[in-house]
Amino acid sequence: MTQGELLYSGKAKTIYLSDKPDELIVSFRDDITAFDGGKKDRLEGKGASNADVSAFLFQLLEKGGVPTHFIKMEDPITMRVKRLSMIPLEVIVRNRAAGSIVRRYPFIEGHIFEKPIIAIDYKDDTRNDPMVNDEIIIALGLMTQEEIQTVRAEALRINEILKSFFESIGIDLIDFKVEFGRYNDRILLGDEISMDSMRLWEKGTHTSLDKDVYRFGKGDVMESYRAVTGRITGSGKL
Ligand SMILES: Nc1ncnc2c1ncn2[C@@H]1O[C@H](COP(=O)(O)OP(=O)(O)OP(=O)(O)O)[C@@H](O)[C@H]1O
Ligand SMILES: [Mg+2]
The missing domain is CATH 3.30.200.20 (Phosphorylase Kinase; domain 1)
Incomplete structure (x- = not known):
């Protein structure tokens, strides 16, 4: 290399x-x-x-x-x-309520959304990653309406694949964040998908298997990360 x-x-x-x-x-x-x-x-x-x-x-x-x-x-x-030209947005897909959506809106933690919810944040730490809507994304010149539709559809497709994979290994996929970027004329999924960017709960419980273990001191972070990594990579699903 x-x-x-x-x-x-x-x-x-x-x-x-x-x-x-x-x-x-x-x-x-x-x-x-x-x-x-x-x-x-x-x-x-x-x-x-x-x-x-x-x-x-x-x-x-x-x-x-x-x-x-x-x-x-x-x-x-x-x-x-x-190498992508990153679109500075965080596309968040939520199957159940947890994290910021529970702090900002009157949802009970764990509430199951009838349909997955997509929320998009503008990546800017100095502004605390404010949530944006389609009009703001277009006004900022980040994507066209058509591209927004493509990204939303892609995010839902990613959710379907990840959700059924995690289900097969006894884990509930609560939510996740992805980032996209441009490569020639296409928009590709970039960055990472990991325990830092997904919220994972032990099936049927609210037991965290992700960065919430670190955020809220819920246990040994590396023990948890290693165990989940083993379940994912040892699943035989690739
Ligand atoms: N394929 C790619 N091509 C170019 N940049 C990428 C690609 N994949 C990810 N990135 C960018 O690389 C950086 C990864 O670093 P990291 O995730 O540690 O940053 P961060 O501290 O989270 O800051 P940021 O808010 O920029 O993500 C991010 O800015 C991400 O958008
Ligand atoms: Mg990052």
Whole structure:
């Protein structure tokens, strides 16, 4: 692997140029943060867990017909991806109420939505990632109405694939966040899908198997991340 110049270092991943202009190298670090960086730690093996799960789920989605940026793993924490021009939006799909939607609106935690709910936030930490609607997305020049429709449909397709996969391993998929980017004329799924970006509960319970374990001190974070990673990658579903 040829790892080039550092392009961006975020809260949990570092992005490097590669030996090819249209490919990047993503390194999943052991850093974990919550509450907009208010809580920070380094947990050995966290990067590898999230990389493993992301790689697995990207491949599962590709098999289901969802185009992603995933190319291959270079080593346990290093992913080669297509270089996208990221659309600075977080597309959040919710099957059940938890997290910010319970704080902001009168939903009871665990409430099952009749249909999955999509909410889109503008990625800007200095503005606390404000929620946007289609008109705001268009006014900001981020996507056309047509592209918004494509992304919404893609998010729901991703949800169907992930939900039934997690069901098969005894886990309820409560919600997740994805990011998309442009690659030539197409919009592809980028970034990561991991315990940092999904809310997962042990089937039929409210027991967290994701970053909420870290956020709210619900137990041994790495024990939980390792156990979930094993259930996902050992599922035999790829
Ligand atoms: N295929 C890709 N091509 C280009 N950039 C990407 C790709 N996949 C993910 N990214 C971007 O790389 C960065 C990943 O780093 P990380 O997730 O650690 O950042 P972060 O601290 O969460 O900050 P951010 O708010 O920018 O996501 C993100 O900005 C993400 O949008
Ligand atoms: Mg990020």
